[in-house]
Amino acid sequence: MFLYRLKRTVKLGVKSLWMHRLRSTLTALGIIFGVSSVIAMLAIGEGASRDAQEKIAQLGSKNIIIKTIKPPEDQSSIGQQQTLVEYGLTYDDAERFQNGIPNVQVLVPNRRLSHQALYRNRRASIEVIGTVPWYPEISPTRVRFGRFLSTIDMHYKRGVCIVDERVVRELFGFDDPLGQDLKIGSDYYRVVGVATEQSAAASAAVNQLEQRDATGAKKAAGANVGGIYIPLTTVKDRFGETTMQVSAASGQTLERVELQEIIVQVQSIDMVLGTRRSVETLISRFHKKNDYEIVVPLELMRQAKDIQRIFTIVLGSIAAISLLVGGIGIMNIMMATVSERTREIGIRRALGAKKRDIVFQFLSETLLLTLAGGVLGIVLGSAIPYFVTQFGQMRTAVTSGSLVLAFGISAAVGITFGLYPAIRAANMDPIESLRHE
Amino acid sequence: MIEFRESPKAKADMPTLQMKNLCKSYQLGTHELRVLRDINVSIYAGEYVAIMGPSGSGKSTLLNMIGCLDRPTSGDYLLGGQNVAVLDDDQLSMIRGARIGFVFQSFNLIAQLNVVENIEIPMYYQNFTEHESNRRARELAHMVGLGDRLGHRPSELSGGQQQRVAIARALSNDPLIVLADEPTGNLDSTSGADILTILDRLHAEGKTLIIVTHDEQIATCAERVIRLFDGRIAKEEYNKR
Ligand SMILES: Nc1ncnc2c1ncn2[C@@H]1O[C@H](COP(=O)(O)OP(=O)(O)OP(=O)(O)O)[C@@H](O)[C@H]1O
Ligand SMILES: [Mg+2]
Numbered sequence: 268m269f270l271y272r273l274k275r276t277v278k279l280g281v282k283s284l285w286m287h288r289l290r291s292t293l294t295a296l297g298i299i300f301g302v303s304s305v306i307a308m309l310a311i312g313e314g315a316s317r318d319a320q321e322k323i324a325q326l327g328s329k330n331i332i333i334k335t336i337k338p339p340e341d342q343s344s345i346g347q348q349q350t351l352v353e354y355g356l357t358y359d360d361a362e363r364f365q366n367g368i369p370n371v372q373v374l375v376p377n378r379r380l381s382h383q384a385l386y387r388n389r390r391a392s393i394e395v396i397g398t399v400p401w402y403p404e405i406s407p408t409r410v411r412f413g414r415f416l417s418t419i420d421m422h423y424k425r426g427v428c429i430v431d432e433r434v435v436r437e438l439f440g441f442d443d444p445l446g447q448d449l450k451i452g453s454d455y456y457r458v459v460g461v462a463t464e465q466s467a468a469a470s471a472a473v474n475q476l477e478q479r480d481a482t483g484a485k486k487a488a489g490a491n492v493g494g495i496y497i498p499l500t501t502v503k504d505r506f507g508e509t510t511m512q513v514s515a516a517s518g519q520t521l522e523r524v525e526l527q528e529i530i531v532q533v534q535s536i537d538m539v540l541g542t543r544r545s546v547e548t549l550i551s552r553f554h555k556k557n558d559y560e561i562v563v564p565l566e567l568m569r570q571a572k573d574i575q576r577i578f579t580i581v582l583g584s585i586a587a588i589s590l591l592v593g594g595i596g597i598m599n600i601m602m603a604t605v606s607e608r609t610r611e612i613g614i615r616r617a618l619g620a621k622k623r624d625i626v627f628q629f630l631s632e633t634l635l636l637t638l639a640g641g642v643l644g645i646v647l648g649s650a651i652p653y654f655v656t657q658f659g660q661m662r663t664a665v666t667s668g669s670l671v672l673a674f675g676i677s678a679a680v681g682i683t684f685g686l687y688p689a690i691r692a693a694n695m696d697p698i699e700s701l702r703h704e
Numbered sequence: 705m706i707e708f709r710e711s712p713k714a715k716a717d718m719p720t721l722q723m724k725n726l727c728k729s730y731q732l733g734t735h736e737l738r739v740l741r742d743i744n745v746s747i748y749a750g751e752y753v754a755i756m757g758p759s760g761s762g763k764s765t766l767l768n769m770i771g772c773l774d775r776p777t778s779g780d781y782l783l784g785g786q787n788v789a790v791l792d793d794d795q796l797s798m799i800r801g802a803r804i805g806f807v808f809q810s811f812n813l814i815a816q817l818n819v820v821e822n823i824e825i826p827m828y829y830q831n832f833t834e835h836e837s838n839r840r841a842r843e844l845a846h847m848v849g850l851g852d853r854l855g856h857r858p859s860e861l862s863g864g865q866q867q868r869v870a871i872a873r874a875l876s877n878d879p880l881i882v883l884a885d886e887p888t889g890n891l892d893s894t895s896g897a898d899i900l901t902i903l904d905r906l907h908a909e910g911k912t913l914i915i916v917t918h919d920e921q922i923a924t925c926a927e928r929v930i931r932l933f934d935g936r937i938a939k940e941e942y943n944k945r
Contacts, residue, residue, distance in 0.1 A: 271834050282816055614812050617773055619801015619829040619877065621794050697773050701812065 273631075280632040283604075294600045295640035297593025298677055302644025303651060304589050305673045306665060308582035310652035314663035316575035323571060325407045326564035329536055331543050333360075333529045333550065337522075338558040354558040355524040360550060367549055370533045370542045373404050378502045379527040384495060385450040386438040393434055394494045395451060397502030405532045413445050413460030416498050424500040429460035433493030449495070454505050456497060464493060539565045587676065593640070594680035601633055601688035612692050613700025622693035629692050633685025634678070641677030645670055718785060719746035720881065720912055721770060726779035728765055728935075739765050741935045743779070747914065749880070752907045754923040755916045757932030763916045764809065764885055766932065770914060771804050771883050772796045801829045805874030807884035809916075811866040813858040819845055819869050820854050826877040837876075844872035848902060864895025871902055881912045888922060900925060 284291040326332065335355030361376045378397030383390055396402075400416045403409065411432065420427050428449060435444050448455045508525055533542045543563050550559060605612070612625055649670075652663035728740040739762045747753055755763050768774040769781060772788055781788045783799065791799070800806075805826075813822045820841045827837035845854055848868035850861075858866055867887060874882055884903070888896035900922060907913050915926065923929045924943060931939040 272828075275828060275834075286816055610812070611814050614808075614814060615825065615829075616797065617771070617800060617806050617808075618826045618873070619797055621797040621829070623794075624829060698768055701773075701808070 276628055276631045277635065279628065280635045283608075284632060284636060287604075290600060291636060294597055295636050295643070297596040298590070298637050298640025298680065299593075299644040299647060301586065301590030301593040301680075302641050302673045302677050303646075303648030305583065305586040305676065306645060306648025306669050307651040307655070307663075308586045309579060309669040309672075310648075310663040310665040311655060311661065312575065312579035312582050313666055313669070314652070314656075314661065315578070316571070317664055318662045319571040319575065320568060323564050323568045326562075326567075327405055327407070327530075327532065328565045328568060329532050329534075329539060330405055330564055331531045331533070331539065331546055332562040332564070333364075333531070333546060334560050334562060335524055335527050336558060336560050338556040351521045351523060353523040354556060356526040356529055356559060358525055360553065361526065361529050363549060363553070364529060364531055364546060368531075368542060368545045370538045370545075371531050372534050373401060373532040375399055375402050375405050375530045375532075376499060376526045377402075377528045377530065378499055378506075378525075380502070380506060382451050384434070384438065386447065389438050389440075391434065391437045391492045393451075393492060395502065395506075396494050396496050397499040397506075398496055399499055402496065405530050407463075409463045411461045411463060413458070415460055415462070416496060420498045421500050424498060424504045426454060426456045426501060426505075427459045427498070428456040429462050429496040430458055431462045431464040431494045431496075433464045434495060435461055435493075437492045451495065451497075452506065456495075462494075462496065536565065539563060590676055590680060594637075594684040597633060597636060597680070598684035598688060601629065601685055602691070604632070605629065605688045605692040608692075609695060609700045609703040612695055613697050613703065616695075616697035617701060625693040626686075626689045629689035630682070630685045633689070634681040637677045637681030637685075641674045644677065645674060648673060719782075720749045720751075720784060722746045722780075722782045723769075724780045724782070726769065726776045726781055728762070728769065728774070729777050739935050740769070740776075743937060745930065745937065745940075747912065749912055750907075750910050752903075752913045752925070752927045753915070754926035754929045755914065755932060756918070756920075756923055756929055757938070759918075761932040762935045763932055767883050767885050767914065767916050770881070771806055772799050797829075801826060801877060803880045805877065805879035805882040807867070807870050807874045807882070807887050809885040809889060811858070811863075811870045811890075813866055813869055813873075815858055818855050818857055819850055819861070822858070822869055823873045823876050825873060830877055840876060841872075844876055845869070848872045849898070862895075864891050864898060867891060867895070867899060868902070871899065875906070879911070881914065882906060884913070884915045886916055886918065888917070888919065896922075 333356060338354050356376075358376065361374060364371055365374050375398060378395075380395040380397070382393060382395050384393045398416065400418055400421060403415055408431075410429070413429070415429055416427070419425070428451075430438075430444055430449070438444075438449070439447065444458045444461060447458050449458060450456075508523055531542070531546065533539055540563070543561060543566075547561060550561075615625065615628075649665050652665055655661050656663050723743045723745045726740060726743040727738065729736050729738040731737075743766065755766060757763050765774065769776060772783065772791075775789065783803075788796070788799075814825070817825075820838065823841035823844055824837050827840065832840070842851075842854060845851060848871055850865060850868055850872070853861060853865065858869070861869065867890070871884075871887070874884070882903075887899050887903070891899065896919075903913060903915065904925060913926075915922070917923060927943055929939075929941050929943065930937055931941075
């Protein structure tokens with residue numbers, strides 16, 4: 268019985284909506300755009316959020332990264348032809364972290380240099396990472412073929428290297444890189460392993476997130492086509508500890524930097540923030556110049572999450588407002604429909620329709636309109652992020668939650684904005700309605 | 705469900721509907737417009753009653769009152785012994801839907817719906833199954849001579865045909881009382897005669913018929929004529945047959 272009524276009511280609703288095709292379509296458009304913009308906005312927000320989260324997660328949520336940065340230049344040094352600037356993290360710092368902070372489980376000191384690498388007649392600018400054998404423990408970098416650095420390499424300062432997959436693509440083409448010799452600077456290095464290239468994305472993420480003045484080496488890192496891992500001892504031995512830097516403001520400057528970064532890993536995530544404070548107090552005691560910075564991926568992750576949440580809320584509310592406007596449009600049309608069909612309402616009331624029958628009739632018409640708009644909106648809303656990804660090079664993620672949300676909102680809009688006109692229709696006096704022309 | 709069908713024993717003396725000192729007035733600003741004054745009337749089951757009177761004398765108002773579409777300002781209206789004044793809106797809708805068939809002064813068909821669908825409207829609000837109501841609507845359409853117009857919209861029908869649809873619709877819920885407000889008012893004499901034939905048949909079937917009309921000719925078909933003048937019952941006469 269109920270199903271029959273529902274069927275009849277829906278049929279009737281479709282019929283009268285169909286009578287005013289253009290009007291119904293225009294009204295539904297408001298909902299279609301509203302729903303699709305909610306979905307698309309949430310998808311774009313979600314995509315950006317996941318992107319940032321993944322990049323940061325690659326830095327390691329249990330890691331604390333202490334980086335060398337170039338301190339603000341001294342006024343006195345300007346005008347001089349050649350200066351030697353000494354700054355940044357030192358091996359002593361590394362030792363102090365290792366011994367002075369109890370929670371440190373793994374400590375990796377890194378040297379990072381921009382350089383040209385040569386294989387046969389091919390050349391590429393790469394980032395040389397002087398590191399230790401346990402580097403993979405604190406990084407998502409994995410060895411694909413061959414091996415990573417060993418303690419023996421370290422001890423004998425051997426000329427070996429691990430190249431990442433980008434370097435393989437750039438320099439080796441179809442050659443098997445394992446066992447080949449690569450020239451960096453004036454020395455040759457034998458390739459003993461191939462690593463994944465995630466580190467590039469990770470360092471890019473850090474560069475994106477911190478918008479401070481970075482050293483030349485770091486700036487160049489963006490332009491490098493890949494990374495090559497070399498024993499820290501070997502780098503120290505062959506490249507020395509001085510990097511020559513040409514700076515426009517003060518002519519030539521010689522810079523002496525021992526370590527570009529020290530990465531510290533703690534046992535568990537809840538120790539991260541406490542350890543960060545210990546690191547900060549410890550390092551500030553020995554570095555009077557502001558030549559370091561501490562990057563905590565966990566904090567970045569939380570910040571990014573907060574920013575994303577605000578971003579999503581703002582986008583979502585803008586979209587929700589457009590949905591609201593669509594809802595008001597529906598209400599407007601339904602009010603017009605009700606007054607247009609006053610006579611019909613009178614006839615139905617005279618022939619035995621109860622108030623609730625009239626409410627049901629008009630409400631179901633509104634619901635049909637909004638739900639149809641909702642379904643089309645979901646289709647359109649899922650298509651928009653696809654095109655954004657295709658043509659805008661932007662990551663998007665349509666979550667089932669956002670579909671349910673958008674559909675729920677459109678149903679809610681239908682009920683909210685349909686109820687008032689429907690109740691108004693039901694409450695009209697039957698005789699007045701019958702007399703209405 | 706309100707039960708107001710009289711018991712067989714009471715049938716002889718208890719009227720189907722009874723009005724006692726019924727008044728209806730409209731408040732127009734400070735002025736009170738009294739449309740119906742002190743109406744006292746009883747109508748029994750199976751009667752054929754014509755209501756006549758000049759335009760504006762309150763015929764339609766009285767008919768709406770009988771059909772539970774309107775409520776009296778004062779006085780009592782008993783329908784099958786039940787005082788209508790105490791019923792709520794849902795109960796009045798129920799009575800209209802189950803026991804009363806309306807034929808309006810202007811046909812009042814719904815333009816979007818075809819003949820069958822229009823006839824189905826009252827059944828839709830009663831407990832008819834889809835199949836049942838469809839079958840019955842077709843039957844009634846045949847009965848009023850529109851068997852070949854089932855799928856037509858009102859705009860595709862002549863005035864007389866529309867009025868016949870309206871009558872079929874009024875009968876679809878198998879009402880106890882059929883109310884018709886000038887059922888032939890907009891029709892030529894042949895179409896009017898068709899309608900009258902249908903009404904006579906209904907009377908013969910035992911329905912209570914109350915008809916508003918300007919036409920003395922039609923009034924002679926009825927058993928009783930109630931003449932309204934300025935909201936009062938001026939005269940009540942029984943036609944001899
Ligand atoms: N809602 C209303 N407000 C004010 N006055 C009303 C209202 N409804 C009806 N009237 C008045 O009541 C009087 C009776 O109206 P009614 O429709 O009953 O007349 P009628 O006898 O059916 O006339 P006709 O033969 O022209 O159909 C009229 O004078 C009309 O102006
Ligand atoms: Mg009238």
